[in-house]
Amino acid sequence: MSASSGTGDETTGSVQSVDRALTILELLAADGELGVTQIAGLLGVHKSTASRLLATLEAHGLAEQLPDRGRYQLGVGLLRLAGSTRVRLDIVRESRPIARALAADTGETVNLVILSGTETLYLDQVEGPSALQIHHWVGRRNPLHATANGRVLLAHASRAEQDAIIAAISDDRRRLPALTARTVTSAEALRAALVEVRHRGYDVAVDELEIGLTAVAAPVRGADGEVIGSLSVSGPGFRLTTDRLDDTVRAVVVAAGAVSRRMGFSGTVTMTAV
The missing domain is CATH 3.30.450.40 (GAF domain)
Incomplete structure (x- = not known):
């Protein structure tokens, strides 16, 4: 594989990850709370992929996990951005x-x-x-x-x-x-x-x-x-x-x-x- 095609693949993958992360935020906004399995199913991705995306959103305060149920909801970081x-x-x-x-x-x-x-x-x-x-x-x-x-x-x-x-x-x-x-x-x-x-x-x-x-x-x-x-x-x-x-x-x-x-x-x- 050429260097140029490799760069293109990486760019495509990055854009796809951003798109999926934004879709997760939209899903959480619509449903309030969702589990990893539910999110993976709605995205059409493996559960491990959904978990990685959620971990990234959580690290930035854009999503947070509910401790008692393990489900996710929108994070308070969105309030900061909206503010x-x-x-x-x-x-x-x-x-x-x-x-x-x-x-x-x-x-x-x-x-x-x-x-x-x-x-x-x-x-x-x-x-x-x-x-x-x-x-x-x-x-x-x-x-x-x-x-x-x-x-x-x-x-x-x-x-x-x-x-x-x-x-x-x-x-x-x-x-x-x-x-x-x-x-x-x-x-x-x-x-x-x-x-x-x-x-x-x-x-x-x-x-x-x-x-x-x-x-x-x-x-x-x-x-x-x-x-x-x-x-x-x-x-x-x-x-x-x-x-x-x-x-x-x-x-x-x-x-x-x-x-x-x-x-x-x-x-x-x-x-x-x-």
Whole structure:
């Protein structure tokens, strides 16, 4: 057998295993509880195959065995996954009217962003009436260190998470990727910037991701006070000039606070003097 055909067989087998595992979850969702023999029969596989698939699902918390009967049911890990999806859907829904008002007020593009691994992930976007060339950000990922949204999210992560992310995106000389001449490329400088961002309650990025692009971002908090996202206004530097930044910062901070309250946050939104 050739190497290429062997790789194909392995890929086919892996896809089949994933398909069977997902089918098990669907069966458990429909029936509530099932034994290994029942699952094997419904899948049309040997009992040992069903047992291995269930063991994998159980290891990830997606299925769990009932101790008194030996049958399986859906695991609590699915609640964690569903909860994450629900939070994303909720924050988009709750932020949309505020984002529209902010876009109309500033004339610029408003983005809603979350932390995803070592990058930002753009969940929603509302274009302002002044937008000439629209950046389609939804679904896009950007570097944390080179964006106002990214630094807002990273500034409110735990120190351990900050350390892990900075280590992951730094080279062996602790340098960060430069996207423009204005990008922060020193890990130490980034750490200092994160302290400032957390203290003042917002961040501003000018020409750091792209030359000519300015962005202002502020944190969105959940009911427990933890930062769950970032709301930003971005636009060309010739419109978001220095004399407009103060008003834009205030508008973004107020809007992010309004989204936070819609997400259940009852604390005080703070911002140092602009």
